Every structure is written in structure tokens, then in C-alpha cells.
Amino acid sequence: MTSTIQRQQHQLASDELKLPTPRQLRDTLPLNTQLSSQIQQQRMQIVRLLNGHDNRFMVIVGPCSIDDEAAALDYGKRLAKLARQVDDKLLIVMRSYVEKPRTTHGWKGLAYDSLRDGRGNMALGLHRSRQVLLQLSALGLPLASEALHPLVMSYLDDLISWAAIGARTSESQPHRELVSHLPCPVGIKNSTDGRISSAINAMHASSRGHHTLGIDDDGQISIINTRGNPDTHLILRGGQGLTNYDADSIHHALSQLSANDCHEKVLIDCSHDNSLKQYERQMEIAHHVVDQHLAGNSGILGLMLESYIEAGKQNDSDQPIYGQSITDACMGWNDTEALLTALYQKLRKRDV
Numbered sequence: 001m002t003s004t005i006q007r008q009q010h011q012l013a014s015d016e017l018k019l020p021t022p023r024q025l026r027d028t029l030p031l032n033t034q035l036s037s038q039i040q041q042q043r044m045q046i047v048r049l050l051n052g053h054d055n056r057f058m059v060i061v062g063p064c065s066i067d068d069e070a071a072a073l074d075y076g077k078r079l080a081k082l083a084r085q086v087d088d089k090l091l092i093v094m095r096s097y098v099e100k101p102r103t104t105h106g107w108k109g110l111a112y113d114s115l116r117d118g119r120g121n122m123a124l125g126l127h128r129s130r131q132v133l134l135q136l137s138a139l140g141l142p143l144a145s146e147a148l149h150p151l152v153m154s155y156l157d158d159l160i161s162w163a164a165i166g167a168r169t170s171e172s173q174p175h176r177e178l179v180s181h182l183p184c185p186v187g188i189k190n191s192t193d194g195r196i197s198s199a200i201n202a203m204h205a206s207s208r209g210h211h212t213l214g215i216d217d218d219g220q221i222s223i224i225n226t227r228g229n230p231d232t233h234l235i236l237r238g239g240q241g242l243t244n245y246d247a248d249s250i251h252h253a254l255s256q257l258s259a260n261d262c263h264e265k266v267l268i269d270c271s272h273d274n275s276l277k278q279y280e281r282q283m284e285i286a287h288h289v290v291d292q293h294l295a296g297n298s299g300i301l302g303l304m305l306e307s308y309i310e311a312g313k314q315n316d317s318d319q320p321i322y323g324q325s326i327t328d329a330c331m332g333w334n335d336t337e338a339l340l341t342a343l344y345q346k347l348r349k350r351d352v
């Protein structure tokens with residue numbers, strides 16, 4: 001008797017553990033032709049910037065992590081409106097991260113634990129992630145996300161215009177294979193200790209085709225033949241308490257990229273070690289980076305900001321605060337809008 005109950009419980013648990021295949025989730029939450037061609041065009045716009053065929057400045061801005069669809073959409077609407085007003089000078093891409101790499105442990109993002117109850121209902125998490133990315137795309141914004149788990153990407157990569165490989169994974173072979181397969185431009189971060197060589201090696205490795213393991217659209221474990229991704233670039237995010245957004249660090253990075261035959265373009269992450277995790281510092285860093293660009297440094301592709309509706313970050317023990325980060329501390333919307341407007345005006349002034 002007991003063993004029958006145990007078997008039934010086990011059966012229930014394993015049913016709950018089953019996920020839809022990528023095709024099933026895409027069929028449930030389809031990308032329509034209009035949005036699909038919007039995303040194709042947005043990817044191509046970023047590639048044009050990367051190849052120096054468009055001299056706009058790219059800004060990847062948004063919450064450290066998406067934890068709540070209502071707040072993400074509220075933020076997205078504000079950003080989409082601003083993006084339209086400045087789009088002759090700034091190509092604005094919304095940070096829409098549904099996976100978070102952790103230094104040790106902590107909340108891993110909407111895709112893993114959307115209820116934030118620690119039970120890891122990934123069927124719900126993947127559904128909610130795909131749904132919110134579709135809704136954000138429909139606002140007209142290009143979306144940026146970190147490519148962390150290769151299988152998670154098989155559910156979401158059609159919605160993303162730009163992906164990041166984080167500082168903790170740039171040295172990993174499966175991530176380099178993943179980049180080689182992704183259908184969009186990818187920024188690769190310097191490692192957490194500040195080295196840029198791991199990112200440069202990753203750019204080389206991912207520019208080639210690979211044969212690797214993965215799943216097909218129907219969830220069958222398969223050999224995946226990747227095409228090689230020519231559209232990668234370096235992201236400087238500082239490391240081990242040292243910053244690398246100053247002119248000398250950027251010059252050094254660009255000369256290393258040139259010596260290694262990589263795109264001579266860097267994106268500056270104004271957060272993480274560059275801000276020494278003090279979110280307010282992102283504003284002065286962003287100005288410093290745009291000033292270098294205006295002084296003629298054409299190797300600077302743009303910058304990244306962590307920003308949400310409310311400034312700072314929540315404390316686990318507090319009542320939830322709408323629009324405030326539950327991972328890294330972010331700039332608030334008012335400062336973000338003022339900063340992007342000021343950067344835009346600076347860039348326009350150059351042309352008058």
C-alpha cells in the first residue's frame with residue numbers, strides 16, 4: 001500500500017518535472033511575422049553599428065533582472081517612448097534578463113523561479129519568460145538578454161536581438177558553442193578577475209562552426225551543427241574591484257582586439273565592477289564614456305546601464321517594492337531618463 005502511494009507521488013513529481021519542448025512553447029506563445037521581421041531588422045541594425053556602418057551609440061538599459069511582468073512592461077513603455085525621441089543618435093536596447101548567473105547562490109531569474117518560492121517551477125518560468133519577452137517586443141524595443149543555459153535559449157532565442165555572455169561564463173566551451181549558434185550579435189564580458197583574454201578567446205572560438213550536443217525543436221537530444229557567429233564584441237565591466245572604462249583601458253582592449261583580428265569595438269558596462277557596485281556612479285561613467293566617443297574614439301560601440309523604475313535594490317525581508325530590483329541595485333527611472341536625454345543632447349551638439 002505504502003509503496004503504491006509512494007509510486008503515485010513519484011509519478012506526480014516526475015510529471016511536474018516535465019517541460020514542454022521548444023516547439024510546444026513557441027506554438028503556445030508564437031512570434032508573429034511582423035514581430036519576427038522587426039527583430040531581424042533590429043539585429044541587423046546592431047550588426048551595422050558593430051561594422052561601423054551606422055554611427056549611432058548603442059545603449060543597453062533596463063533592470064538587472066525581470067522579476068515582475070507588470071513592472072517590466074511599465075518600464076518598457078517609458079523606455080520605448082524615450083527611445084523613439086532619441087533614435088537619430090542612440091540605439092536603445094532594453095535589458096530583459098530572465099536568467100541570472102550567481103557568484104554563489106541566490107535567485108536565478110524568472111525562467112527558473114518565477115514564483116520566487118524556491119521550488120523551481122521552470123515550466124511556468126519559461127512560459128512567463130517567453131510571454132513577457134513577446135510583450136516587450138511588441139512595444140517596438142530590441143531586447144537584450146544573457147545567454148546562460150543553452151537549453152533555456154532554445155525556448156527564447158527568436159525573441160532576442162542581442163545577447164550577453166557573462167563574466168562568469170566567457171571561458172566556458174559550451175557557452176562559446178552557444179554563441180556560435182545564436183542568431184544575433186553577442187557581447188562577451190571580460191572575466192570577473194578583469195582579464196579580457198578569455199573574452200577574446202571566446203570571440204575566436206565562437207566565430208567558428210561547432211558540432212555539439214543539444215536538443216532539437218521537439219526536445220530530441222541531437223547533434224547541433226553551429227554556423228559560427230561573426231557578430232561578437234567585447235564588453236568591459238571591470239573586475240576584482242578595478243575599473244576598465246578609462247581611455248587607457250579602452251585603448252589597451254582595442255589594441256588587443258586588433259592584434260587578435262576581432263571586431264575593434266567595445267561596449268562599456270557602467271555597472272558591476274566599473275561602478276564598484278554603486279549604482280549612482282553609472283551616471284558619471286556614462287558621461288565619461290560618451291565624452292571619449294565624442295573625442296573621436298570610434299572603438300566605443302556604446303554602454304550598458306542597470307536601471308529600473310525605483311532606484312536601489314530590495315531587501316529580502318522587506319515588503320515587495322514595485323519596480324525595484326531584487327538582484328543588483330539599479331538607477332531609478334527619473335535619473336535614467338535625465339541621463340539618456342543629457343547624453344542625447346551631447347551627441348546632437350557635436351553635429352551643430
Ligand SMILES: O=C[C@H](O)[C@H](O)COP(=O)(O)O
Binds near residue numbers: 100102106272
Ligand atoms: O548582475 C548581476 C549580478 O552581478 C550577478 O548576477 C552576480 O550576482 P551575485 O554576486 O549577487 O550572485
Ligand SMILES: C=C(OP(=O)(O)O)C(=O)O
Binds near residue numbers: 064167168
Ligand atoms: C551578471 C551580469 O554581469 P556580469 O556577468 O558582468 O557580472 C549582468 O549584467 O547581469
